[in-house]
Amino acid sequence: MPAEYTNLEKIRLEKLETLKKRGVEPYPTRAQRTHTSRQAVAAFEEAEEKGSVQPVQAIVAGRIRSMRVMGKITFAHIEDGEGRLQLFLRADEIGRDALEIFNRDLDIGDFVQAKGEMFRTKAGEVTLKVQEYRLLAKSITPLPAAKDEVIDGQVVRHTVLADPEMRYRQRYADLAVNPEVRQIFRTRAAIVRALREYLDGLGFLEVETPILQPIYGGAAARPFTTYHNQLKQTLYLRISFELYLKRLLVGNLERVYEIGRDFRNEGVDRTHNPEFTQLEFYCAYADYLQVMEMTEQMIAYVADKVLGKRQFTYQGNTIDVNPPWRRLELRQGLFEVTGIDIQACPTTADLQRAMRERGLPYDPNAPRGKLIDGLIGDYLEPTLVQPTFLYDYPRDISPLAKSKPGDPQTVERFEGFIAGMELCNAFTELNDPLDQEQRFLEMGRDYDAEDEQRHPMDEDYLRAMRYGMPPNGGFGMGIDRLTMLLTDSPNIREVILFPHLREREGE
RNA sequence: GGGCGCGUAGCUCAAUGGCAGAGCAGUGGCCUUUUAAGCCAUUGGCUGAAGGUUCGAGUCCUUCCGCGCUCACCA
Numbered sequence: 001m002p003a004e005y006t007n008l009e010k011i012r013l014e015k016l017e018t019l020k021k022r023g024v025e026p027y028p029t030r031a032q033r034t035h036t037s038r039q040a041v042a043a044f045e046e047a048e049e050k051g052s053v054q055p056v057q058a059i060v061a062g063r064i065r066s067m068r069v070m071g072k073i074t075f076a077h078i079e080d081g082e083g084r085l086q087l088f089l090r091a092d093e094i095g096r097d098a099l100e101i102f103n104r105d106l107d108i109g110d111f112v113q114a115k116g117e118m119f120r121t122k123a124g125e126v127t128l129k130v131q132e133y134r135l136l137a138k139s140i141t142p143l144p145a146a147k148d149e150v151i152d153g154q155v156v157r158h159t160v161l162a163d164p165e166m167r168y169r170q171r172y173a174d175l176a177v178n179p180e181v182r183q184i185f186r187t188r189a190a191i192v193r194a195l196r197e198y199l200d201g202l203g204f205l206e207v208e209t210p211i212l213q214p215i216y217g218g219a220a221a222r223p224f225t226t227y228h229n230q231l232k233q234t235l236y237l238r239i240s241f242e243l244y245l246k247r248l249l250v251g252n253l254e255r256v257y258e259i260g261r262d263f264r265n266e267g268v269d270r271t272h273n274p275e276f277t278q279l280e281f282y283c284a285y286a287d288y289l290q291v292m293e294m295t296e297q298m299i300a301y302v303a304d305k306v307l308g309k310r311q312f313t314y315q316g317n318t319i320d321v322n323p324p325w326r327r328l329e330l331r332q333g334l335f336e337v338t339g340i341d342i343q344a345c346p347t348t349a350d351l352q353r354a355m356r357e358r359g360l361p362y363d364p365n366a367p368r369g370k371l372i373d374g375l376i377g378d379y380l381e382p383t384l385v386q387p388t389f390l391y392d393y394p395r396d397i398s399p400l401a402k403s404k405p406g407d408p409q410t411v412e413r414f415e416g417f418i419a420g421m422e423l424c425n426a427f428t429e430l431n432d433p434l435d436q437e438q439r440f441l442e443m444g445r446d447y448d449a450e451d452e453q454r455h456p457m458d459e460d461y462l463r464a465m466r467y468g469m470p471p472n473g474g475f476g477m478g479i480d481r482l483t484m485l486l487t488d489s490p491n492i493r494e495v496i497l498f499p500h501l502r503e504r505e506g507e
Numbered sequence: 508g509g510g511c512g513c514g515u516a517g518c519u520c521a522a523u524g525g526c527a528g529a530g531c532a533g534u535g536g537c538c539u540u541u542u543a544a545g546c547c548a549u550u551g552g553c554u555g556a557a558g559g560u561u562c563g564a565g566u567c568c569u570u571c572c573g574c575g576c577u578c579a580c581c582a
Contacts, residue, residue, distance in 0.1 A: 071538040
């Protein structure tokens with residue numbers, strides 16, 4: 001119950017009472033519809049083209065978005081899931097009482113159903129001439145007003161709901177008045193659909209693995225912790241799917257993927273939300289070079305399906321995802337932007353010295369891998385605007401990736417960047433159980449318990465690997481970030497329906 | 508967590524430290540082809556919260572709450 005109704009809400013509640021007194025049920029149980037707004041217009045235009053004399057009858061339903069009351073006639077627009085349709089109500093047709101109720105007791109925001117005949121107005125707009133209408137749901141709280149004007153075929157919206165806080169906290173209102181927001185989430189669904197199509201087409205099996213995990217792993221992040229009362233067990237919300245999906249490879253499922261939610265107890269900013277959607281796949285007998293090719297093919301496929309083209313604009317940059325993407329060795333890339341050759345700095349002390357010589361700030365407690373990771377983020381990542389695979393990463397920040405033959409310091413790992421944003425991460429997966437155990441031990445030694453780089457030892461995962469894991473290539477990608485790119489959204493919150501916000505006092 | 512900025516009517520926004528306003532929405536009228544309909548009239552505010560400075564605070568100061576940008580942090 002709202003603590004207090006606003007004046008505008010009180011007026012609408014009075015209208016609700018008036019309607020009831022006049023025998024109008026404001027929330028009827030059933031509705032009827034023969035045409036969506038778009039179908040009704042299409043049916044009329046088709047008949048018009050054929051020169052048909054048969055009138056097009058339709059029952060439509062939607063939300064009232066505008067009303068123009070002109071004495072004994074009224075024009076209104078309703079909006080449904082597909083678009084808008086103008087209604088034309090005339091006292092002669094529906095009766096004075098019905099028109100009066102419509103004009104006086106119905107409001108913008110109400111859901112109605114209307115039955116009538118399609119026609120074209122003098123101004124040329126295809127419109128429903130209403131014979132009867134019915135209220136489907138009364139709106140008490142006024143929608144944040146948005147008024148549309150059509151200039152040269154372009155819809156210009158006035159007084160749009162723009163306050164980001166209200167848009168995210170009351171996403172329902174945002175969606176109701178901002179059609180382009182609805183479009184973002186249709187695009188998001190299309191992206192996920194296209195990814196599934198692509199992977200299914202390659203014979204991948206979609207699976208679901210635990211979200212509540214006794215040991216978290218597969219990424220460097222702090223987890224959310226929870227507790228199972230009956231089992232008296234601490235559990236973690238997963239930070240990645242990796243270790244469970246790779247267990248499945250041990251079980252002879254050769255190609256698996258999962259699309260789902262990950263949870264990371266980290267900072268929130270324009271590219272990070274505490275819960276986010278991830279795609280991971282693992283492909284037996286593939287290495288990271290094959291995964292690289294799959295990645296660029298997959299993204300091109302998604303762009304084709306979703307946008308119908310492989311070029312798009314993101315925040316002013318034209319991005320072209322047509323394969324092949326640029327491939328940049330991490331060592332080379334870092335050398336170009338910092339002048340440091342990480343190959344020549346095999347120890348933490350060497351790298352610290354090189355950074356100091358060039359006046360680059362660094363965390364004196366960070367091991368070599370973390371320093372390199374920092375250099376990437378600070379100097380290299382922002383320059384990677386066109387799709388780029390950065391490859392061959394330091395071993396100590398990649399505890400689940402396989403070393404490059406003949407180069408134990410480096411692992412076969414790549415990350416994909418677009419528009420200066422990390423989009424995906426992949427490697428030739430480590431399948432040697434003895435090496436894997438060693439990596440966990442190194443992690444425990446080089447990083448203290450609070451460091452999110454540290455991966456806890458997962459004995460069961462090691463046991464699985466000891467049964468024999470086929471060599472394989474693995475891949476992970478943030479669906480939210482891909483959606484940002486393909487919808488030209490500057491902030492991850494624009495592509496998450498209900499993004500995390502701090503709870504307000506009293507709510 | 509640090510820095511910067513913002514918070515005023517249902518929505519979008521004004522207001523040198525000096526009477527808190529506009530457009531849209533709403534309400535009451537007129538209007539039988541409008542479309543940001545138009546015309547006339549009109550309601551609506553504890554200026555995010557609490558303190559303080561001042562003759563006087565939306566405006567200046569302090570604290571708190573929330574949001575945004577940014578830095579730190581962030582496979």
